Amino acid sequence: METKNLPRLIVASNNQNKLREFKEILGRRYEIVSMKEAGIEADIEENGTTFEENALIKAQYVMNFCSQAAIADDSGLEVDALDGAPGVYSARYCGRHGDDEANNDLLLKNLENVPEPRTGRYVAAIALVRPGHEPIVRRGTCDGEILRERRGKGGFGYDPLFVCETGETFAEVSAQTKNAISHRRRGIEAVLRALEEEE
Numbered sequence: 001m002e003t004k005n006l007p008r009l010i011v012a013s014n015n016q017n018k019l020r021e022f023k024e025i026l027g028r029r030y031e032i033v034s035m036k037e038a039g040i041e042a043d044i045e046e047n048g049t050t051f052e053e054n055a056l057i058k059a060q061y062v063m064n065f066c067s068q069a070a071i072a073d074d075s076g077l078e079v080d081a082l083d084g085a086p087g088v089y090s091a092r093y094c095g096r097h098g099d100d101e102a103n104n105d106l107l108l109k110n111l112e113n114v115p116e117p118r119t120g121r122y123v124a125a126i127a128l129v130r131p132g133h134e135p136i137v138r139r140g141t142c143d144g145e146i147l148r149e150r151r152g153k154g155g156f157g158y159d160p161l162f163v164c165e166t167g168e169t170f171a172e173v174s175a176q177t178k179n180a181i182s183h184r185r186r187g188i189e190a191v192l193r194a195l196e197e198e199e
Contacts, residue, residue, distance in 0.1 A: 140186030
């Protein structure tokens with residue numbers, strides 16, 4: 001796809017799964033660039049207490065570094081029976097960052113004695129920052145239930161345990177289906193609506 005005439009948007013992430021989803025959702029509107037492609041090697045400290053705070057921290061860091069528009073998401077799983085945990089700690093629930101298997105194992109252990117329906121939701125806070133403009137921060141959610149065992153080979157994070165509105169896990173649905181209904185899609189669309197309202 002031709003991208004040279006599209007406005008450049010740096011995604012404040014090097015997570016290949018997230019970058020792929022941003023490209024699939026926004027690739028017709030923007031030239032999507034990773035932090036690495038933009039020459040940013042930093043490991044940004046996410047010390048906010050909410051998804052929105054962490055998304056804004058990451059996006060503002062990248063914008064300040066490059067003086068270009070940047071977008072970030074902070075996302076995770078909120079489980080009702082666990083009072084919203086793992087929440088902002090979703091990626092490091094087990095104590096190590098990005099260990100999906102261990103995170104899923106701990107979630108299953110903590111939900112062992114919880115009866116169905118084990119309700120929860122994926123949450124994505126999306127922050128768009130641009131030089132000379134106020135930040136736009138919006139939240140997208142996708143409600144579902146948590147299984148007792150993994151299903152499906154696709155996706156990442158808690159996807160094999162999360163049953164969405166189709167009755168399948170996010171690890172079972174196609175990328176196209178996930179991108180049509182995901183928390184990240186809904187958050188990005190809310191940001192795009194806010195952008196349109198500015199015009």
